[in-house]
Amino acid sequence: MKIRYLILFSLVSMLSCTSKYNDNNRYIKILTDEGDIVVKLYNETPRHTENFIKLTEQNFFDGLIFHRVIKDFVVQGGDPETKNAEQGKLYGEKDAGYLIDAEIIDTIYHKRGVIAMAREGDDVNPEKKSSSSQFYLVVGKVFSDEELNELEVNLNKKLREKTVEKLYDSLLIDSKNLNQKSISQVTQKVNILADSILKVKHIKFNENQRKIYTSVGGIPHLDGNYTVFGEIVSGYEVVEKISSVQTDSNDRPLKDIKFKVHLVK
Template identity: 40%
Template sequence: MKKIFISLAVIIACLAAGSCGNKKNPMEENLTTVLIETSKGNIKVALYDETPLHRNNFIKLCSNGTYDGVLFHRVIGDFMIQTGDPDSKNAKPHELLGGEDPDCPTIPAEFRFPQYFHKRGALAAARQADSVNAKKESSGTQWYIVTGKKYKPEQLREYEINMDLDKKMKLIEKGKKERMKEIFQLRKEGKKEEVQNIYEQIEDNAQMEVAKHPFIRFPQNIIDTYVNVGGCPFLDSQYTVFGEVLEGMDVVDAIQYVKTDPAKRPLEDIKIIKVTVNKPSNK
């Protein structure tokens, strides 16, 4: 009887303190969360305050029913699951999806690296390619959840080097275009040495710029995350991360490995049934 009395006392004390195993994730208390009910199960995400343009747009689309009934139209194992195409609601089997809603303008990029990055479970905005989207603006409706894979530290370092090289080459091409008329005139006059000097100046300037402002450097905490948890480091500073999964990564994993057609659309439709926005309890 004594043991039972003590147990009841503990339970009452816990309930009074509000901490009997039902303590909320701190993110739920301080950030807007969204419950995404899918045909595979539920996923709960938190939206970052540091990316207000994306947060507010996502809340608006969730609240007005834009995402109710859309499909996960692009799914790649060990990479990500993507959704948000309004036209997917009534899509026929094998219909190519991924278009944009003309009534939803693009969103300016809100890169917050290294605070937020493409770790496993990151919520991020899709976008069009750099060739038609130099400012890396996000899609007005489409988003994805990162699954990714684990990386070795040397792979991350190799990526840093490759991206620096890519940045240097782009700077060199930009420098050549800016001095194209001057180079053309010198070539016309047969001044090969002066042309070569200009090329060397352009390359030296590009090298100094990259040394001063490298494309990306992974802090140790991010390296540890990509090594031990996984993600997609090659998307950092390229696509806007505006939230993360709090619950339901098992559902995300179930979606990422389904069978797909050549366009990576699941052969069996996976649908978002309903989304519910929940305001932070502390605000």
């Protein structure tokens, strides 16, 4: 997605927040018009965690709105232009003015209730660097094993199509005058290379992912593409409520939902 940035904790941990934050993690509270959400920020993603804390201490988020809300998908905010949002205007182009190097960890998934940073698409951002302020809270859905199998097939199909396209771009430079035989040879070469690449990059959900997505739920196709840097420990029901509000054709809620972010610990 353009800079319109597009996107296993137990069910008990989502719905119950400990009164004493007696661990080594940092916590923030997102105060919304619909209720409060407490989020634990991961130590495993220090750049993202420290950046979010810095912006929170600067009151950067206070008064912004959730400008992108998609039922059974995500609740997204963090565009500073939404502090004085105009009715019906499309937002999602701005952030704090810099990017954050990706901290994508292959054991941290897009399970229901996590927080992650949005980003520009791979075409302009192949390093998957994160937006400095636009974040999203994952809602997603619970999948069956059959649905995960089908998703794997579709994701690998799209991956192969993109791989083939990139290979053609690299092999057919200045090739407008190729004859039919040359085109056939290039096509054969591309297919061989694509098959070889896909053997290494083949997408397959592991046992832990399947356990999470068939029980807690989430958005499995985002794994490996965006940095997840925390999880909700209290107030997930608020996110669900927000995700169900009426929106316009640009996924912006018809009634603005403002929020603030404060440090808890």
